[in-house]
Amino acid sequence: MEKNVLVATNISKSYVGVRALDKVSVTIKEGEVKCLAGENGCGKSTFVKLMSGVELADKGEGTIVLNGREIDKSKHNVISAINEGIQVIYQDLSLFDNMTVAENIALNKMIKEKRKLTNKKEVYEIAKAALEQIGVEMDLDAIIQEISIANRQIVAICRALALDAKLLFMDEPTTALTKKEIERLLDIVRALKAKGIAVVFISHKLDEVMSVADSITVFRDGKLVKNMEKDEFDVKKLVYYMTGREVEYSHYERKNTSDAPVLELKNMTKTGQYNNINLSVRAGDIVGLTGLLGSGRTELALSVFGLNPIEKGEICLNGKPVKIGSPVDAVRNGIALLPEERATQGLLLNKDMTDNVSVAILKQMTNAVGILNKKKRYDLANQMIKRFRVRIPNADTLIKTLSGGNQQKVVLGKWVASEPKLFILDSPTVGVDIGSKSEIYEQIQALAAEGMAVIIISDEVEEICANCNRVTVMFQGNIVKEFDEADMKGEDAQDKITEAIHSLTKSKAGKESETV
Amino acid sequence: MKKLKASMRSDLTLTILVFFTIAILVFLAITLGPKVYNGRNFQSMAFQISEFAVLAFGMGLAMLLGGIDLSIVANANLSGIMCAFVLSNAAIVASLGDGATIAIAVIVALVVGTVGGLFNGFLIAKCSVHPIVATLGTMTLYNGISTASTGGNGVSGFPKAFTNLGVATVSGVPVLFIIFMVLAIIVIFVMTYTGFGKKIYMIGENHTAARFSAINNEKCIMIIYAMAGFLAGVSGIMISARVNSSKVGYGDTYQLQAILVAVLAGISPSGGKGKMAGILLALACTQILQSAFTVWQFTPYSKKLIWGVMLLAMLFVNKIIDYLDTQKQKQLLDLQLAQDAE
Amino acid sequence: MSKMKDSKKKFTFTTEKFLILIIVLYCIVVTCVNPGFFSAATLFDMIKSSAGSMVVAMGLLLVIITGGIDVSFTAVAISSGYIATTIMMNTGINNIFFGFAIAIIIGIVLGLINAVLIHVTKMEPFIITLATQSIFHGCLTTFVGTKNIGSVDIPTAITKFGGARLFTMTDEYGNKTGLSIYILIVIAVVALTWWIMYKTMLGRSVFALGCSAESARRAGFNSWKTHLFVYAYIGMLGAIYGMLSIGGVNACNPVSMVGTELTIIAAVIIGGAKVTGGSGSILGTLLGVFIMYLFNQTLVFLGFSSSWNNLFLGVVLIVSIVITSYQERRKNRRLFIFTE
Known part of the structure; x- marks a missing residue:
């Protein structure tokens, strides 16, 4: 028994x-x-x-x-x-x-x-x-x-x-x-x-x-x-x-006509993390970067944001090669990163809304001699509260008293305030309730429609399908498959991406089971 | 009134400190009255406190970052000694005259102090040495340089004009105290109203998130420790001027007291929390107690005991405030979750 | 097979090797400059004067391995030593073991107070023990007394203990030197600490807690017990340190010792113990303390006055911490841990 x-x-x-x-x-x-x-x-x-x-x-x-x-x-x-x-x-x-x-x-x-x-x-x-x-x-x-x-x-x-x-x-x-x-x-x-x-x-x-x-x-x-x-x-x-497919999200289509890439990655390599990566993102693109954990996607994003020194290769912004040695360089070049770990990397939990949305652009909040403009900061905070519909009593509220979804909106607000040309979002809806999820999608799509270049890193194939007009799949540090706009319009895009994410391991497992 | 209430609630530690200070002032006024509250005593307090108060601000800066500066007294003594070497050098005095010598000596002390602080910052920011260990190392080193260069003896024999600085007053207020107040106001202003100050709070709160928010942590940390070093340099000059000599090991008790004052001011040892202005209050509070102790003829050791108890009590008070805060925030959050669910 | 493996092992640059290198080089230089350096008298002298620090460093090592720190041990040392001496005088029990017993009991109690405060409040041990240092020492000097007990008044048992030697020899000039029995206590404490660290589960929990408090919890270790133990242990060793130094100078001054704690902590850190916890070795710690006293006592042979002691110590300390911290930083950066 x-x-x-x-x-x-x-x-x-x-x-x-x-x-x-x-x-x-x-x-x-x-x-x-x-x-x-x-x-x-x-x-x-x-x-x-x-x-x-x-x-x-x-x-x-x-x-x-x-x-x-x-x-x-x-x-x-x-x-x-x-x-x-x-x-x-x-x-x-x-x-x-x-x-x-x-x-x-x-x-x-x-x-x-x-x-x-x-x-x-x-x-x-x-x-x-x-x-x-x-x-x-x-x-x-x-x-x-x-x-x-x-x-x-x-x-x-x-x-x-x-x-x-x-x-x-x-x-x-x-x-x-x-x-x-x-x-x-x-x-x-x-x-x-x-x-x-x-x-x-x-x-x-x-x-x-x-x-x-x-x-x-x-x-x-x-x-x-x-x-x-x-x-x-x-x-x-x-x-x-x-x-789960009961919630239907509106699919994003790129309206922008310019084909000049905002970001180009050329032959990016870092031993043990990613290998010979070529990727380009145009204004108005939402590129989905997916793959299993350990595929090198987060490592790549950190490299673009200046937190993970590159070994070989080149990052070009608007056609010009740039050297990004730190997040300070990245933000100066118009790059923003919504990090994977919201609580430890994205937010100052014990600080209020005003501090959190202005942290990346303190320079713009100060006058010529570096004195903070209180009104400017409050205006910014209130503007972001309104824009992202953050449910928060007022701009002085500590961030740790917000729910996951509202917290993520604050991180979005922080980076949108810096008016980036390229916005990388690493797992933007982890630990976010369904309601906030679709609000966040709307915001991301609106940003891209305004001409921002966006990269979404995500495990969720559905999230990728709903928001991205192009998709790149990585596996153990290599790009294994790319889906262009036409591919993404196809009915079976979601299944194909799922297949691509799992295909390599699957074929191998299949072989093994034969031998067993 | 409503606004006041709100701001009081938002910074409970500072509010408690304000009430505590007032309570002590009133209590001493009733029990001791003119023995403490008289012009001469205030003036002598102002003389004594300046050199220490400057150090307390330096310590507060380091603690705002979640660090600590154990080398601050050693750095002050080193700066003072370097300053004293210039001042007591007969050749320099003879060739340049008093004024220029003093100017050079002051610059030397400030440079030594700032470089000393910068070296702390370098170890902590660029080599990732734990602040306690880094400043413990530099404390040993700076004390070592001081002792080695003086053989442990005092350096004295300064031009009259310099020692006059130590006793000079402007309409009753000691010059040293005025210097301290100017520096304190600058530091408070920078930390409260500028973008740089804001960054320091952010780094102290969560250095990873600060780094991910494009704050140049390493540069900020170096600057803060350099500032602490600069203040140590100023303190060194003040000590030389007041005591008319420079010596290793002067002001050993300042270390503990500076930490006490910073904690009393509500600056959390884990960083990112507390107001620099609180240090002024904490200083006033401890200094007035100090002179009451003198009236009561407490031994220096009993004073130490009281400081220790106060430090511990303050840590507990902060802990309790934190706990109550968390409880309140939990309620707020549950409320929001309930709203989300709807 | 196993031999092959050993030969393959890469030479790693450990703190111990670094320290031994420094000691050897230093001794060579000193001997070249002044051959008189190499004498039994110097060595015996150094052993006796460093004994107390060696003993308390063992306790400090355990505390640091758990990720904590204790700056109150000098206050514990002088408080327990002074009270024990006073009780010996007042009761007339002129027995060194009695004195040690009293001191150790007081030391353990004070250590437990530290442990409770640190574990309950979960605040920086540095700040907590800084406060208790003032409190312990303040209590001693306020409530017990500040009177120096000189060599005339001190119980003869302590005098005898301080002067006791394992053996005595006479050098060519007729000076008598000998090995103090202090070395027995050092050996006993080192052996005990080694046994606790490597042979008991308690010792393993000390390492485990410092490695990762979360992993230790998952494994089923009780951090409360470990904290109580390490702080009580350093309290006990602090008490022994107090008795040794009272015996060493044959006097008991209640305002001495306090203020030297950071130097001993520096010595332990030179020995490779990491203040973030999880690692540290007995050999390294002993070498760290040894270097401190080596500089202290032998710089004169190089023509430096003893006031150069701190300078040398500071340089060695900074060089050794920069090497280890920088390696750690590079490792962490690769793992995306952004420590400053």
Whole structure:
């Protein structure tokens, strides 16, 4: 008889600023490989945090049953989760960088056993035993800092095995891995399954997911939208459930007639990040730059914004090569970047609206001797509040009291105020509610219509399709496919882009499955 | 009135400080009266406080960035000593005369102080050294240069015109105090009303976001530490003029007090928060207490105890204010989320 | 096989190697200038005078590895030492172990106060301990006294302890020198610290907390316990430091010691401990303290007065931190971590 390792019913979680999870129910069986799919901010990571006891689920309704026993939701913590055999391998792996492989594998087990002392021999034994379970050999004395990401991943898995994991969550485990390493990892997952360990995979890479999972659970906007069993797997359906199409966004068409490029990237190369990138963006273009995590798109954007020194190649603005060594240079040249991490890179959370929208253009807010013009700053803030319909009591309100969508509008306002010629938006609608999402789309399209050159970096194919008149797909640092305006007008553009994003990994996975 | 209320609420720390200062002033007026509140005492306070007050402003600047400047007293002494070397050099005095010598000495001290500060800024901004470690290193270095060049002895024998500066008054107000007030007003003005000041607050609040917003963090940090160094240089000159000599290890207690005054003024040790004008109040508050302690004949050690307790208490008060703030903001946010959901 | 691996290992430029290089070069230069430098007397002298700093540096090392800092340890040292000496005098219990016990209890209590304040308020340990330093020392001097206990009044047990030697030898001029028993205490504390750091889970939690507080939490470490331990530990070692220096000068002045804490912190940082936490080594720390005393005591052999001490120390400190911080900065930039 199959036993359930975890049964969660009607679990909710709210954070300051977002309702991350809304009455979600998930069941995981022994030896099952399940995948949690969904876009950024859909709630899947939150689910993992609740199950592993890193955070507490909301009070009220909802139950968690582990290994057949219901647990007290308000007292669930890391230790009790570990005792129940729940292990999480976070995206950052949570390893101790300055310690050795052996120690990283053995430490958690020794904590669980409430050990007071450690000794090298025992640490080695635990580590060796765990490595043997998955049939891997590794230098036990190596310092984590000095080994490859793939090997760190294996260390993290072994650490979980040493703790007699019954249920293993893996958050985006393949992001930083090469194809070969991914295969090795998937083999390990299959080996775990054979031992009766349930594995929950959280991944964007659909082909990988489908090659190894028994079932897929799709999250969207904090809700569970679909449970799929192995026999129902289908890329198109999966994409449909992940993105959801009930909201129709107006499609953008370029009206501008000038064909002179605003931005041209020529043979841009940076070892290990991106390779020989050529890209041009005209005024009025909204170019979608997409690809899986680790495809080099964010690294490329940071290079254009002066935060990631280029090794080879050239950036041309309006036909002239420019040297951009810092964001100061970038803004001087009319480039703006809405960064990926809103809270840490985009906003000054403890400052008010006025400070946040004027931070990039303080020079324009001052007179000849550098004295700030208070009225100018307030006018700007109020103008942006109006323009972006930011729901905020007044311009003196601290940004941290706004919801995600309103916060993102403030970041938009900040850059629009600098009147850029080129605007790069990295994941502009992550953690943004649906209402604000379409408002943000409208604003972006209006900006492009006025003649701004825009690049949108996004995971969401739907977002790309709605807003972009051209699309560039990257994979492991290379541009693998480009869609021009005609391509984008086609009915099946969305499917084709999805295919392009996943195609390379898919063909490889297909080959592998033949050989298996 | 409404506006006042709003601004009071928006800066609770400063408001508390204002009330606290007033309470102390009134309390001392009642208990000690003319023993503290008399013209002579005010004048002597003004003499004593200037050199320290300038340092407190330097420390406040560094703390606004979320940093700290442990080298500030060492830098002041080094500048003072360099200034003293010029002043006590008979050859220079003989060939140039008093006026030119003093001018050169002052310039030397200011340059030494500024370069010392700039070096801190360089270590912190360009080499990513943690501010505590960087300024601990330069503190050791500057003290080292001072001791090595003087053998640990005082340098004295200044022209009369220079030491007169230390005791001179303009209609009762010491010249040193006037210099301090001018500098304080400039610093307060720059930090409150200019774009540069704004940038410093931004960097202190979140240096990554500031960098992503096209602020030249590294340049700003260098300038701020150079400013702190310049103020240390001024302080060094003031000490030389007032004490009529320069010596390593002078004003060792200023370090702790400068941090205390900055924290008391509401400048958060993690940066980005607090008003420079608060330092004036905090200085007034501590100085008046200082002279009350003298009247009560407290030992320097009891004073130290009281300063320590005040520092800790102030940290707690700020912590509580922060906590209440967060609670209030959570409510605001929930309100907005509810609106969003509609 | 394993041999092959070792030979392949790249030579890495560690702080320890840098420090050893400096010490060796310095000693060569000094010996060339003044061969009298190389004597047992110099070495013994240095061991005795550096013993206290070595002991407290071990505690400081643990605190810094957790990502904290403590500037109150000198106040702890003199407070516990002075109170212990006073109690010994008042009760008439003329026993050095009794004195140590009292001092250590006081030291631990004061350390725990630091730990509670730092853990509960979650504020910069530097500022908190700066405040407690004033408070501890202020309490001592206000409520206990500021009277210097001179060599005449000090309990004979302390005098005996301070003068005790493992062995004594007489050099050619008839001067008697010997190795102070202080070295035993240093060895014991170093061994204890090593054992805690590498052989206990508590020690591992110290590293883990400094590496990444979040990872440590996920692994199930209790940061509260770790904080209590490290600050209590430096409190205890601070107390021993106090007793050693009282014995060393055979007098107890309640206004001494405080003000020297930054120099000892500088020595630990020279030794490679990172103030952001997560790394630091016992050998490096000992070398850092050793260099400090080496300059302190031997600059005279080079014809410099002892007032050059800070200059040399400052230069070494700045060079070593610039090297490590700059490497770290370049690594972080590659990972898009923009530290200033």
